[in-house]
Amino acid sequence: MRYCLIFIFLFTQAQEQSNLMIDSFQTFKSYASTKYDQVLRPQFHFSSKKNWINDPNGLVYYKGEYHMFFQHNPKSINWGNMTWGHAISSDMIKWIQLPHAILPYGNGTIFSGTAVVDNINSLGKNTEKEKAIVAYFTHAQKNEDPFYQSGAYSIDRGRSFNLIDQGKPLVPNQGFSDRKGRRKERDPKVFWHEPSKKWVMVLWVSKADRKNEKDIGKVRFFYSNDLKNWEFLSDFDRRWVYECMDLVKLSVDGNSQNKKWLIYDASFDYEVGVFDGKSMITNKSKHLGDLGKNYYAAQTFNNSPDGRSVIIGWMRTGKKSLFVDNNMPFNQQMSFPCTMELKTTPDGIRLFRWPIKEIESLYHSTNLYRKNKLSTINKKLAKNRYELIDLYGSFNPKKVNNFEINIRGQILSYQKGKFYFENTELPSLNRSLKSFRVLLDRTSIEIFIDEGYSVSTNYAISDHSNKTIKLIGNEKVIFNLFRVSSLNSIWQ
Numbered sequence: 001m002r003y004c005l006i007f008i009f010l011f012t013q014a015q016e017q018s019n020l021m022i023d024s025f026q027t028f029k030s031y032a033s034t035k036y037d038q039v040l041r042p043q044f045h046f047s048s049k050k051n052w053i054n055d056p057n058g059l060v061y062y063k064g065e066y067h068m069f070f071q072h073n074p075k076s077i078n079w080g081n082m083t084w085g086h087a088i089s090s091d092m093i094k095w096i097q098l099p100h101a102i103l104p105y106g107n108g109t110i111f112s113g114t115a116v117v118d119n120i121n122s123l124g125k126n127t128e129k130e131k132a133i134v135a136y137f138t139h140a141q142k143n144e145d146p147f148y149q150s151g152a153y154s155i156d157r158g159r160s161f162n163l164i165d166q167g168k169p170l171v172p173n174q175g176f177s178d179r180k181g182r183r184k185e186r187d188p189k190v191f192w193h194e195p196s197k198k199w200v201m202v203l204w205v206s207k208a209d210r211k212n213e214k215d216i217g218k219v220r221f222f223y224s225n226d227l228k229n230w231e232f233l234s235d236f237d238r239r240w241v242y243e244c245m246d247l248v249k250l251s252v253d254g255n256s257q258n259k260k261w262l263i264y265d266a267s268f269d270y271e272v273g274v275f276d277g278k279s280m281i282t283n284k285s286k287h288l289g290d291l292g293k294n295y296y297a298a299q300t301f302n303n304s305p306d307g308r309s310v311i312i313g314w315m316r317t318g319k320k321s322l323f324v325d326n327n328m329p330f331n332q333q334m335s336f337p338c339t340m341e342l343k344t345t346p347d348g349i350r351l352f353r354w355p356i357k358e359i360e361s362l363y364h365s366t367n368l369y370r371k372n373k374l375s376t377i378n379k380k381l382a383k384n385r386y387e388l389i390d391l392y393g394s395f396n397p398k399k400v401n402n403f404e405i406n407i408r409g410q411i412l413s414y415q416k417g418k419f420y421f422e423n424t425e426l427p428s429l430n431r432s433l434k435s436f437r438v439l440l441d442r443t444s445i446e447i448f449i450d451e452g453y454s455v456s457t458n459y460a461i462s463d464h465s466n467k468t469i470k471l472i473g474n475e476k477v478i479f480n481l482f483r484v485s486s487l488n489s490i491w492q
Contacts, residue, residue, distance in 0.1 A: 027074045028099040034329050036491035039464065040322065042441045043388050043489040044362055046087060046095050047333040048072060052079050054332060055244060055297035056312045058115030058135050061304050066092050067158050068312065071112060074100055077324055077331045082109040082140070086158065091358045092310060092337045094490045098159065102135060102152055107167045112187040112244055113137030117303045122199065123153060123227040130155045134227055136201070138186035139167065146173035147183045149203065164228060171222060171230050176205040187244045191302060196277030199224045204245045204265070217241035219263065221279065234279040240286055241265045244297040247275060248309050250342045252349060260342055262351060264289060266297040272342065272349050289351055291426055292457035295335060309340045310356060315444060317459060322443065335457055336439055336446055345429060352452035355439060359390060362487040374403065374477040378470060381484070385467040388487035394435040394480045403473030407438055408462035410445050419449050427454045433480065
């Protein structure tokens with residue numbers, strides 16, 4: 001009896017301590033008083049109502065809702081206290097932020113990871129009405145304790161989560177660290193591999209090479225039948241890989257019978273090859289998926305209903321934050337969702353990225369000009385004022401040598417067959433028709449060249465008083481097509 005009472009006392013104390021800790025993070029109710037109307041609030045890109053965000057996590061679709069979990073500090077405008085924030089959308093455009101989904105539970109803060117829908121009840125947690133959404137993440141322990149990979153599940157459409165095995169390691173620490181002893185194994189990505197009928201986990205690890213004084217990067221693959229017990233498959237050795245790995249299967253040239261696997265890291269370096277359910281094989285040719293300064297830790301949606309591969313990245317600001325410097329209640333934003341496709345080019349198979357078609361739901365006006373001279377377009381543009389912009393243009397490079405587009409103070413230039421933004425060349429394809437597309441929000445610009453062959457994602461604060469678009473160049477410059485759409489805010 002005495003032992004039973006002691007157990008009850010200790011359990012109660014632990015429960016109370018856990019509840020106090022969880023309660024300390026339940027600050028979401030304070031978000032209600034914050035609006036989306038600040039002068040630097042992105043108007044068609046996701047940002048938290050308040051406080052810090054970084055990596056998108058656990059992008060998944062279930063029962064009409066796209067879930068975007070994300071790294072979030074519920075207590076501060078700066079990084080720390082990492083939890084999984086949560087937002088839902090019916091179209092990946094307009095988001096509703098929900099209370100924090102996964103909190104630190106005593107085993108360390110919750111770093112990045114993934115989420116899947118357990119369609120076949122592998123974990124055994126499905127109910128008659130709901131399938132489990134299963135999340136995997138890095139438990140970043142305090143002090144110098146090793147990181148490990150944990151899991152949690154939800155049977156209420158992501159509104160609350162229960163830890164698997166009380167947060168114990170599902171994938172134990174693999175023994176990787178760099179030269180300074182920093183813990184380097186994190187950010188699991190999980191997906192269902194249909195040919196092998198297994199769940200696959202992709203995990204970044206890195207270990208110092210004492211001989212060469214360089215970090216050895218690896219992608220470590222695991223498999224599971226039950227979403228709980230994970231077994232090692234193989235390693236994919238690459239020095240370039242650095243955290244937040246993703247592996248996704250894409251059609252080549254729209255041919256569903258010809259698919260390749262795309263593997264990429266947080267910096268959006270990527271390779272294309274074959275994954276057989278056990279190992280990844282490529283020709284070791286690495287490419288850069290974004291040429292801007294601010295695209296990082298992107299992830300694709302699991303369980304997409306229409307077969308599209310849609311990707312969202314975190315737009316990181318670096319050491320200085322334009323949001324903090326301007327006293328905004330929030331810090332950082334996400335990129336605009338884009339589809340991904342593989343296409344054959346003269347240089348081989350390359351990744352193309354393009355804004356999702358759902359952006360058209362935000363259009364409130366569109367001006368379209370065909371076969372017009374630069375001066376003619378300018379006269380018409382001068383009659384309008386623009387704030388949130390989706391701009392597209394195409395032209396024959398044999399007839400056009402040079403021009404600039406000044407979009408609210410942001411300049412995209414074309415000089416002798418090459419596009420430039422902020423002195424960075426944006427490669428284009430050698431073909432008879434060239435195109436460009438620009439998405440401009442209050443604090444960002446995303447540029448897509450030749451239907452997404454090259455992409456540049458950047459923070460850019462447009463002049464608040466300048467709401468004009470102007471073309472600069474020779475009078476003879478003719479655009480096959482020039483289209484400007486003004487967008488509504490997603491927060492209205």
